[in-house]
Every structure is written in structure tokens, then in C-alpha cells.
Amino acid sequence: xxxxxxxxxxxxxxxxxVVVIAPPVAAQPTNVVSNAGMETLGGDGxxxxxxxxxxxxxxxxxxxxxxxxxxxxxxxxxxxxxxSGDRKAMMLESPACAPTVTVGHQYDLxxxxxxxxxxxxxxxxxxxxxxGWQYWTDLASLPVTGAYTAAQVRTPVVPPNTDQISWGxxxxxxxxxxxxxxAMSDATITPEPPTCTGTQVQCAKGSWEVLAMxxxxxxxxxxxxxxxxxxxIAGSGNDPDAFxxxxxxxxxxxxxTNQFTELATPWDxxxxxxxxxxxGKLLVMGGTQAYxxxxxxxxxxxxxxxxxxxxxxxxxxxDMLAGHWYPSATTMGNGDILSLxxxxxxxxxxxxxxxxSAAQNRWLGFGETKQTWAWWGLYPAMILLQDGRLFxxxxxxxxxxxxxxxxxxxDYDAGTIVDVPGLQNKDERDQSxxxxxxxxxxxxxxxxxxxxxxTNPDANRLTDLIDLKQGNPTYHAGPPIPTGTLTGGVAQTxxxxxxxxxxxxxxxxxxxxxxxxxxNRTDPVFEASMxxxxTNTFAAGMATDPVPRGYHSSxxxxxxxxxxxxxxxxxxxxxxxxxxxxxxxxxxxxxxxQITAVASQAWSYGxxxxxxxxxxxxxxxxIRPAAVTHxxxxxxxxxxxxxxxxxxxxxxxVTSNPNIAPPGWYMxxxxxxxxxxxxxxxxxxx
Numbered sequence: 001x002x003x004x005x006x007x008x009x010x011x012x013x014x015x016x017x018v019v020v021i022a023p024p025v026a027a028q029p030t031n032v033v034s035n036a037g038m039e040t041l042g043g044d045g046x047x048x049x050x051x052x053x054x055x056x057x058x059x060x061x062x063x064x065x066x067x068x069x070x071x072x073x074x075x076x077x078x079x080x081x082x083x084s085g086d087r088k089a090m091m092l093e094s095p096a097c098a099p100t101v102t103v104g105h106q107y108d109l110x111x112x113x114x115x116x117x118x119x120x121x122x123x124x125x126x127x128x129x130x131x132g133w134q135y136w137t138d139l140a141s142l143p144v145t146g147a148y149t150a151a152q153v154r155t156p157v158v159p160p161n162t163d164q165i166s167w168g169x170x171x172x173x174x175x176x177x178x179x180x181x182x183a184m185s186d187a188t189i190t191p192e193p194p195t196c197t198g199t200q201v202q203c204a205k206g207s208w209e210v211l212a213m214x215x216x217x218x219x220x221x222x223x224x225x226x227x228x229x230x231x232x233i234a235g236s237g238n239d240p241d242a243f244x245x246x247x248x249x250x251x252x253x254x255x256x257t258n259q260f261t262e263l264a265t266p267w268d269x270x271x272x273x274x275x276x277x278x279x280g281k282l283l284v285m286g287g288t289q290a291y292x293x294x295x296x297x298x299x300x301x302x303x304x305x306x307x308x309x310x311x312x313x314x315x316x317x318x319d320m321l322a323g324h325w326y327p328s329a330t331t332m333g334n335g336d337i338l339s340l341x342x343x344x345x346x347x348x349x350x351x352x353x354x355x356x357s358a359a360q361n362r363w364l365g366f367g368e369t370k371q372t373w374a375w376w377g378l379y380p381a382m383i384l385l386q387d388g389r390l391f392x393x394x395x396x397x398x399x400x401x402x403x404x405x406x407x408x409x410x411d412y413d414a415g416t417i418v419d420v421p422g423l424q425n426k427d428e429r430d431q432s433x434x435x436x437x438x439x440x441x442x443x444x445x446x447x448x449x450x451x452x453x454x455t456n457p458d459a460n461r462l463t464d465l466i467d468l469k470q471g472n473p474t475y476h477a478g479p480p481i482p483t484g485t486l487t488g489g490v491a492q493t494x495x496x497x498x499x500x501x502x503x504x505x506x507x508x509x510x511x512x513x514x515x516x517x518x519x520n521r522t523d524p525v526f527e528a529s530m531x532x533x534x535t536n537t538f539a540a541g542m543a544t545d546p547v548p549r550g551y552h553s554s555x556x557x558x559x560x561x562x563x564x565x566x567x568x569x570x571x572x573x574x575x576x577x578x579x580x581x582x583x584x585x586x587x588x589x590x591x592x593x594q595i596t597a598v599a600s601q602a603w604s605y606g607x608x609x610x611x612x613x614x615x616x617x618x619x620x621x622x623i624r625p626a627a628v629t630h631x632x633x634x635x636x637x638x639x640x641x642x643x644x645x646x647x648x649x650x651x652x653x654v655t656s657n658p659n660i661a662p663p664g665w666y667m668x669x670x671x672x673x674x675x676x677x678x679x680x681x682x683x684x685x686x
Contacts, residue, residue, distance in 0.1 A: 030185040032099045033091070037181050038064065038073040047075060049097035050168075056085010058174075065178060069112040069148045074180035077171050086172035088123055089179070093133050098164040101126075105188040106618065108644075109139070109167055110152040117175025118144055122153050127164040135469065136165065137441055139642055141606060141656055148180070154187055154643050156439075156619065159534045187645075189616045191673030198588035205543040206584045214577040216260050217249040219566035220270060222554045224625035225309040226280040226665035226682050229254050230556075230564065233284070235270030238552065238569055240291050243268060252312060253579070255558050266314055267303050273329035273379075274627045275337045275635055278358050278663040278686055282307040282627065283337055284314075285354070286324030289345060297347035300325030304356075304363060318362050321369070322352040326378035326397055329627070331635050333388055333658035334358065335686070338412060341376035349375045353412070358663075372415050377402055379632045381434040385468055386443055386659050388413070393434035393447050394423045394464075397630050399454045401426035407466075407475065422475030424462045428452045431499040431520075431551075433631040437533040438509040439621070439640030440660050443468040446531065448513065449481055451499035453520045461497030465536060482540035484527020486518060487548075498525040500631050502555035504563050505623060505638045507669040507677035508586055509533065512542070512563055515549030521571040524548030528582075545580045556626035556633070559667050559680040561587060586676050593617050593672045595681050596648075603685045606656040611670070612648050618673050619643065620652055622666035622685065637661070654685065661685055 034049040042048045045064060052062045059080040068074040077087050091098050101107065109122065122139035139153040158165075167184075171177040196203040218237030224230055230253040236243035248265040272287040283306055289299040300323035305314040323345035330338050335358035344350040351373045355364045376382075381395035394407040402408075405419040406426025423429065432450030436443075445466050451459035463478035481501070483492040498516030505511055514528040528542040545565050549555070552575070553567035562583050568576035597612035611620070620641040626633055639661045641652040650670070655661050663686025671677045 031183045033182045033184050034097050036183060037071045038068070038075055039071045041073065047073065049092050050075065050089050051092045052087070053090050054085060054087035057083040058085060060087045062087070062089065067178065069180040074178050076176065076178045078176045079171055079174055082174045086170050088168050088170035090123070090125070090168040091166040093125070093127070093166050095164070098127065098166045099184055101158045101162060101165050103158050103160055103162055105158050105186055107155045108152060108185050108187040109155065110150055110183045111169060111179050112148045112150050112181045113142060113169060113177065113179045114145055114148055115142060115171065115175060115177045116144060117171060117173045117177070119171060119173030119175065120177055121170050121172070122151070122167065123170045124155065124165055124167040126159070126162045128161050129163050130161055133166070138170070140653055142169065152644055154645070156640060156642055189618055189673045192590070194674060195590040196588060197590060201543070202583070202588040203585055205541060206582055206587070207543050208545050209581045209583070210547060211258055211579045211581065213258065213260065215251060215253070215566060215579055216262055216577075217251045218552070218569070218575040218577065219554070220552045221272070221274060221629040222556055222566055223274060223276070223282050223627040224556060224558065225282070226625065227309045228256065228559050228682075229309070230558070231282065231307060232566065233269050235265065235268040235272070235287060237270060237575060239573070243288065243291055255560065255562075255564070261312070263312055264314070266305065266316070267301065271326050273324065273327035273339055273342070274629070275329035275331045276625060276627055276664050277306070277337070278335035280309060280665045280684070283329070283356060285320060285329060285339055285356070286327045286342060288325060289323060298325050298343055299323060299345055299347050300327070300343045300350065302345070320354045320363050321366060322350050322354070324350055324354070326630070327354075328376065328380045328382045328634065330382045330384055330390060331662040331664065332384060333662055335663045338382070338390070340382060341380045342378055349377070351375050370412060370415055372417065374417055375402070379630050381632055381634045382410070383434065383436050383445060383634045384659055384662065385409070386657060388659050391420070391445060391468055393445055394426055394429050395432040395434040395447055395450070395632065396429065397431055397632070399430060400452060401429055420466070420473055420475065422466070423447070423464055424475070424477060425460060428457060428460055431631050433501045433503045434634070435503040435505065435511060436637050437511065438505055438638035440637040441640055442533070444533065446478060446503070446511070448503065449498050449501045449516060451520065456520050458495065459497045459499040459516070459518050461495070478536060479538055481513065482527060482529045482538050484525045484544070486523055486525065492518070492525065498527070500550045500553060502549070502553065502565070502631060503531070504555050504557050505636055506557060506584060507561055507621060507623060507680070508671055508675050509619070509621070509638065512555070512582070512584065513538070514542075514545060514555050514563075514582070515553050515565060517548070517550035521551045521569065524550050524568070543582070545582065547576060547578045547580050552630070554628045556628050557623065559682070561669070561677050561679065589674055589676050592676050593670050593678045595668065595670055595678050598668070598681055598683065601683050603654050603683050605654055605658060605686065608651055608653050611650050611652065613650060613670055613678075614648065616672060617643070617645070617650065617670040620650065620668065620670045622661060622668055622683070623680070624664070624666055635662070639666070658686060
């Protein structure tokens, strides 16, 4: 197997899948697995078309046992004295043995097994016609069973450039695994002919609506709440007069009614950090202690508050260790919030690491928080990885990038920071946007656009892609952001891009790229596109927000699948308070599937969940609600839910790894074969 499978197994249970424990079923004539029953042995005594694989430190044995489900042979793997790694018997990666697949299709995989350990999982590799064999995903964790039991999973849609897959069952802890009677069949749902329910332009590009009522506050910060409402936070809103008067504002927007409600705001939350807590409340940290003056720059606050959607009110927490203006905020796998960077109470860069304990509902003290005393800049994009480390993507606010390569991996527990190479033009990635691409299990990040607020060149069209499952991850250049038009319809040149872009993950697995400006706080760019993570391409020419969206703008997904955009703060100090709503093309392509029932709204890690839908669907996902500001939402993620389908009921297994899906509230959606998503239902994970 490929050597880089080692780090891919760091968090074996990090993926979502579906497991159905089923009664014996008749053999499928469409089974495409070679030597599925292990009955044909090679000269080495091991089943033909199968190979032994794995890595790590442990005792292990591969054997062929007569204790079979059918016939006289089954495969057995035993691991003892386990320190690290895994063992797996996989289909031989050859044209004769690995099943051939069709791009865009899905396949049902099944196996009969016994296992003495819950550390057992379906694993799938795929053959890329350009790049060769590579890890695809872990599909399902298998329950312990002493008697032969059938397990079945359905693959995600086969991605482009794939012609074969290899799969098997992995054991990654002390125990004994026996497998027999593998099967694989095509489970593709043929979509109905596309139906355009809007205009041809709407079906191809989507459409924008500017609400008649503007926001009553300067929406510098935005968060989607598990009530379905949107919190729009201004604080003083970059208005020195409001700051001097102590006029701090917050409003709550209801997308169902298009109504705003202004809320009491106890401090200047302008340019604070924020992240969702496991209980659905929003932690907001830092803010503005002082605006810039001749004798000092902006000063950050130690203040921290929690916003409770149930009461629509703020309550104060204990103070942070230091002041923070423009801090990061990343939700960790145990629900804690890690905050880094920003400016302190003396206007200098804050090098103090802050950790909020979700269990204790407080910021930890110096003796409880591990410090590296590293400077991370302003709003550093810190993305949680499947092994609990943080990836600093190089996206930040104000000026040049940090020393070194411009990107790095930070291990909080070990206190280490390792440079990640390859980020293009790191000193012009100010106000760029980074996003963990769908699905989160793939561990790929896209960073797009940017400029430099000090030198103020034309913003760039650069994008960079990185696969963080690799042993030594490196950024690689991605496709350039499509060009748009400037004020008056003037076309951008081929070299001109945008800073302040927004990137919004959608329930069909695409990423909407919208908004931005050519220069710092001026020259808005009117352009929007769709990025497809499966092909690493932009589809240019999406409908364009008619409102300029530059500095202090945000865009984010609503539970009904639309996208909301707010903000624009030009250099003259004005603020555009109009609100735009985007309906993507999928909302004009026929009836939407419906989730008619969810067995439980409370989902635990590693559990199997029952959903009832009103028609065929091809995929489901969990999307974490937005908490975004300044082209930064490092907690945005889409977690794939591979499906097993029986009539109108689908069974989905929840990831066992909270680093893939940190605890909290998520928007659950299903998507039909035409690519049309349901309205989201809220579920609580963890």
C-alpha cells in the first residue's frame, strides 16, 4: 500500500459512515469482487487477489482459517501488544483484482465478519488515472461481534479520474478480526431529467435579492444560531463617535420573517473573536479597548462574554489572560476554544495562548494553559485537524505574512510549530480566505486571494491547495480566482483578483466564492463563482451580489440552503448596511427532498442514526453553523455522512472522532440525485 497511508491512519475513526447489521442475504450475481469468498489460495497460502498491508508498532499475524462464513477459508488478522498503527487485508492493487468503478457512481460494499475489538473499520483506496493509488476514506466503524455478522456501507460518489477502488477491513487495536464473503455492487440512483423551475439564468447562476430593510447595526461579525436566527454584531462598528459615546450594538435577524431585533450589548465587541460552544451558545472574546491615537494603536480587551440564543442576551465570563483585538477562535475536539494572536492592551502583538474550558465554562489560567509565546498575527486562520493539531493556513489580516513559509502546523499539546511550505506570495495573503474543503474527512484546505494593507498592491487571484493527510503536507498552486468587474462595469485585467473574499460551504458539497475588493477598503469586485472540491475547478459567472462587499463583509449559509451576505466598510468610514440573500442554482432545479423524521436530535459519536426522507437521496452531511468576520471562519466544515438506504429510511453512522466534527449543533441536510438539498434540520452532536 502507499507509504503515506501512515498518517492517514492517525485518526482511523475520524470519518463518518453507515453500518447496517443485517441478516444473511443471497449472493448477488452482480458482485464484482474477485475471490470474494477467499477459496482460491496462492502459492504463499494467502487468498489470491488479496494483499497484507499495514504499518506501525505492534505484534500481528495474518492467517487463513477454516472457520469461514461459507466454504472452507476466511481471512484472519490478529494484533497484540499494540502501540501504534494498523493491519488490513486489501484487494490487490492491480487491473485484474481491484474492482473497476465508474465516475459519479456509488457502490454498496458488504462483508461478513467477526471482531473482538471496536477498533475495526472499512477502508477504501482509489486509483487516480493521473496520480496512481491513494487513500480515499474510512467508511464505517464495525461493532464487536462474536458471530459472523454482515456489515454494509455505501461509498460516496466516485470522484473524477478514478477507474478502480481497493477496499477491505482494517483493525487498529489489540484484537482478532476475521472476514469472509465480500461483495460489491453498483448502487447508483439515476437522476430524474433536470427540471428548471426558474429562469434559465437562475438555474445556471442562481439569483440575489437585496432586502428592503437594511440591518440596524453595522454587521462586522455574524453567527448562525441553532434557533435558525442570525446574530449580527457591530459593537462600535468601526465608528469612533459610537465608541466615544459607548454606543455598542448587536441585532438578531430572523430569516423566516426578515425581521431584525436589536439587543443590549455590554462592551465594545468590535473586532473580537467568536466560536460556537458545544451547548449552542456563542463565546465572544476580546474586542476594542481603545481606537488608534497619536500615542498608540488599537488596544485589545481581556473581556469575554457568552451569548445565549435562548435568552438573546450576553453574560460575562472571567477575563482572558491578556487583551486581544483581532484574535483567532478555534473549537477543539473536546469543545474547548483555543484563541491566539491579536493586539493586546498596550497595542503590541499578543503572544499569549488562551484556552476556554467548555466543561468548566471559564478561561484557564497561566498555570493551566500551555504557552509557546509565539506571535500569530491578527485573525490567524487556525483550522482543527483530525489528529487535534491546528493548521495555520497563512490567511490573516493586516500587512505581510509571518516569518518562515507563511503557513504552519501547531501542536498545542507538544508545544511545537512546524513550517508548511508552498504558499504562494505569502506577504500578499492579507484578508485572504481559507476553508476546510468538503468533506472534512479529506483534510484538504483551500486558501484564496488576498493583498497587503500596508503596500496596497492590486489584490491577487492566487489559490493554494493542501492535503493535510500527507506525511509532509505542502501547498500546491490551485486554479486562479475568476476575474470580475469593477465599479462601472470595468473588466478586471487578467492579473487582478480580490482581497476580502468570502467562501461558503453549501450542502451539495460546493463552495460559493463571492465578494471582495481590488484594494484595501476600495474598488469592490463584482464576481462570484462555485468551487468544486472534486475537480479543483471554479465555475465562473455565478450571479453577483449587487451590493459591494469589501472590508468588514461576510457571507454564510442559512439553514434553508440560501446564502446571506452583509457588510461593506469603505475608507471614508461609511458602512453599507444592506443585506443580500443568494439563492444558489440548486433551488431552481425541482422539488427539494425532505427529512420527514429524525429518530433523535441528540447524536453521540460513533452512533448509528435513523432518518426518514420522502424520496431517494444520494448523500447527507453535517454543516457547522457560521461564526464569521474579516474573511475568516476557521470552524466552517462539512462532514460527510455515507448512506445505507432502505426505502425511505437511511441509516447514518456518526464519526467517532470529535476532531473531525467538534461537539455542538450542526445543520443536517440530505441531497437528491439532481443535486438539490433539503432544508436543514438541527441536530446536536456530542
